[in-house]
Amino acid sequence: MLVIRRDICGYCGCCVSVCPQGALELIDAYLSVEGECSSCGICARACPLGALEVADEA
């Protein structure tokens, strides 16, 4: 699953633009996963600050 580090997130929306599922939603300073996240990790790569990571489901 996708973990959002809110202490790092700069709520810029860069991740939203690359999500192939359209699963990310940014409302003002709050980023959320609202759709079907496939844990592909593309958003985590694109994040300029490193606020996103795909954690193991375990």
Added chain:
Amino acid sequence: MKPEYDLLVIGGGPGGALAARTAAEKGLSVGLVEKRPAIGVPVRCAEGVGRDLLEEFMDPDPAWISAEIDRAVLVAPDGFRMALEPSMAGSEVGYVLDRKRFDRELVMQAAAAGAEIQVKTRAVAPIMENGTVAGARIEQNGQIQDVRAKVVIAADGVESKFARWCGVDTAVPLGDIETCVQYLMTGIEIDDAATVFHLGNEIAPEGYVWIFPKGPKTANVGIGISGRKSRDGSRPIDYLNRFVKSHFPEGRVVEWIMGGVSVCPPLEKTVADGMVIVGDAARVSDPLTGGGIYNAMYTGRLAAQVAADAIAKGDVSANAMMPYDTTWRASKLGKSLDRNYRIKEYFIHLPDAKLNRLVHSISRLDLTKFSTLEIIKELIRHDPTLLLELRAIRDLL
């Protein structure tokens, strides 16, 4: 908000503002929604714009101009600096804006023309009727309301969610997003009339570092790198911190600005039944420079003109609004997007040794005009040994 408008604009950046202003001036009823509580903030931009381009829309006003720029400096990976001087007049001299004030001014112009403006108000879904966009479900302060419109203009920026909800795939490939961080720095020694661009795979892989003056001893110092070059330990923030430590150790950071800019080709189709897509949402930011202010204003204005015609004729189908798509593609802007995408694809694969050679060659050119296109034309004319190198892009010019 009213339950119905002629035109509903999603997003209060320069694209949305120009669309709203243009449509209101034509006498249409216009509603504009901006999801953030303020227009223009937080800034997601390096704030540079060409002088000629801006003046196509408005007279420059010191109230929203931070600095006037009359030359650019290119810095090669080896540190060699070359200046593009003011005598080379052309479209790439310009301004560094204060986007907080600039965006607000544009939206206030739309309001003065008669558009209704709602901030902290967002679209949560399109209203679809028989495959046609017929408005949007709008949320404001916890209240949900259906707002109908003859045409919706999707001007929701790099995030571009509205068109996606309507079935248009706007996702940017990882390699075609420039992931960016910028510091507003003060107390730094800069040339306050020059924009500076640092190139190199060590400095900014598949991107560049920029220094855009914002006033005396103050500048936007930022970096964009390709999403595919970004990973833990080598993200934009890491590259920027290294750059700042070596170039501006004395500087003070008074603002962090983050964001993404697409450097992909534009969307294949920027109209749908009842909807027009403009600006960053349509992926019309410049793939070579990342600039998008003019592009958004141009497409925003054009979208409103075409939508107004379509509404007057009672046909808002994609076919009826196709002149928007074909007009911008055939314009100088559309042609430069196509060309600059291919130039960008060439440049990002150059090793530093070749980049060095290119910048050294540019410095020996006798440039009469100060633009990316002229530089590349002159390079090919003056350095025959570069012909092979540049063959890939020569045919584009």
